Amino acid sequence: MGARQTWRVDASRPDLRGQVALVTGANSGLGLQAALGLAHRGAxxxxxxxxxxxGLAALDQIRSTCPQADATLLPLDLASLRSVADCAALVGExxxxLDILINNAGVMAPTRRRETADGFELQFGVNHLGHFALTGHLRPLLEAAPQGGVVVTVASLAAGRNTIHFDDLQSxxxxxxxxxxxxxxxxxxxFTQELARRAGENGWNLHARAAHPGWAATSIIHNGQAASLPAPLGAIEDTLGTIVLRVLGQSAARGAEPLxxxxxxxxxxxxxxxxxxxxxxxxxPPGPAHVPAAARKASAATRLWDVSERLTGVF
Structure with missing residues (x-):
């Protein structure tokens, strides 16, 4: 990864006028802050x-803080492959x-197992398969960007604390x-590592990177979606979890900086x-992150890609 470095978003403000960026989950938290950062740069x-x-409330907030923002809402339910395909078609209209794609939306730790419209376990279906399919559908637009579209997929500190259970992916x-x-x-x-590998191998004109926000104090915890804390079990745990994130973590704006x-x-x-x-x-401040051992297994990345391609019918 190289030496640790410091970088503040305010100190690096490339002019993004003329570029198009898509951010999932931009109605609050990290996604909203990332969208604001891109809007202020002219994207x-x-x-x-x-x-x-x-979404409309987030749009109002973006336009109130960045009056010149050019922003359009589109419908998307990442828990439905049909909705993902329909959204990608709308993007093409x-x-x-597409210069920048930030795969940020996600769900975390519903107490009971839930399924997507296609029968996938909700978290695996939304957090991974939904974004896998969306990226695949949008690949022609990403490759059409002059410098190659950049795909940023948002992971978590929690990524290093498990493995891929290929014998029971859907739990x-x-x-x-x-x-x-x-x-x-x-x-x-x-997914990020395999997308980067395949892009290089196949000559796809796109870039793939991953980021995590650390412990960011966002509304995600109220939805049972903390960055790397155990899932909330009730009002007391919810309140304590939010306090922990605020004291030991950072704001959503700072959490969006690595993205x-x-x-x-x-x-x-x-x-x-x-x-x-x-x-x-x-x-x-943002910089290189530690890649957990489980994420450095090329064979697992290739196998996951093949399974995901079969499950979604994309790429």
């Missing part, structure tokens, strides 16, 4: 959301290129709320992973 935004009401035989989340985040890292670093920094490299540089990578 045209495409913002796929599942909840139109929350709005633009003939049908044994479901652990946080274990399934850890698996999905590890899948995000493996923007991976997308925009001239030193960001394909296949690499970025996160906060403080103790435990929980907070601090």
């Amino acid at each position: 045209r935004l495409l913002l796929p959301v599942r909840d139109t009401r929350r 709005h633009t003939d290129r 049908r035989h044994r479901y652990s709320p946080f274990g399934a989340y850890q698996q999905s985040k590890l899948a995000n890292l493996l 923007l670093f991976a997308a925009l920094s001239p030193t960001a490299r394909d296949g690499d992973y970025y996160g906060p540089q403080g103790m435990g990578e929980r907070r601090g």
Whole structure:
């Protein structure tokens, strides 16, 4: 990964006028902050959301802080492969290129096992397979970007705490709320590395990088979606978890910096992973992140890709 480095978003403001960026999960938290960072640099935004009401509220916030923002909402439910395909088709009606794709949306640790519309375990289906399919559908637009579109997939510190259970990917035989989340985040890292490898091998004009926000204090914890803490079990745990993130972690704006670093920094490299540089990578300015051993297994990345391609019918 190279030496640790410091980088502040405010200190590096490339002009993104004329470029098109798509951010999933931009109605709040990290996605909203990443979208704001891109808007302030002049990028045209495409913002796929599942909840139109929350999407409109986020759009109002973007335009209030960045009046010149060019932003468009699109419908997307990552828990439905049909919705993913429909959204990608709509993106193609709005633009003939895609310079930046930030795969940020996600769910975490529902107490009971839930399934997507296609029968996948919800976290694996949304966090990994939904974004895998979306990226595949958008590949022609990413390759149409003059410098090659940059794909940033958001992982988590939790990614290093599990493995890919190929014998039970959908957690049908044994479901652990946080274990399934850890698996999905590890899948995000493996997907990034395999996408970067295949892009280089096949001459695809795109770039693939991963990032994590450390411990970012966002509304994600209220939805049972903490960055790397055990899933909330109730109001007390929810409150304590939020306090822990605020005291030991950082704001959503700071948490979004590694995402923007991976997308925009001239030193960001394909296949690499970025996160906060403080103790435990929980907070601090962005730079290279530690890649857990489970995410360095090329055979697992290739196998996961093949399984994902078969399950989604994309790529």
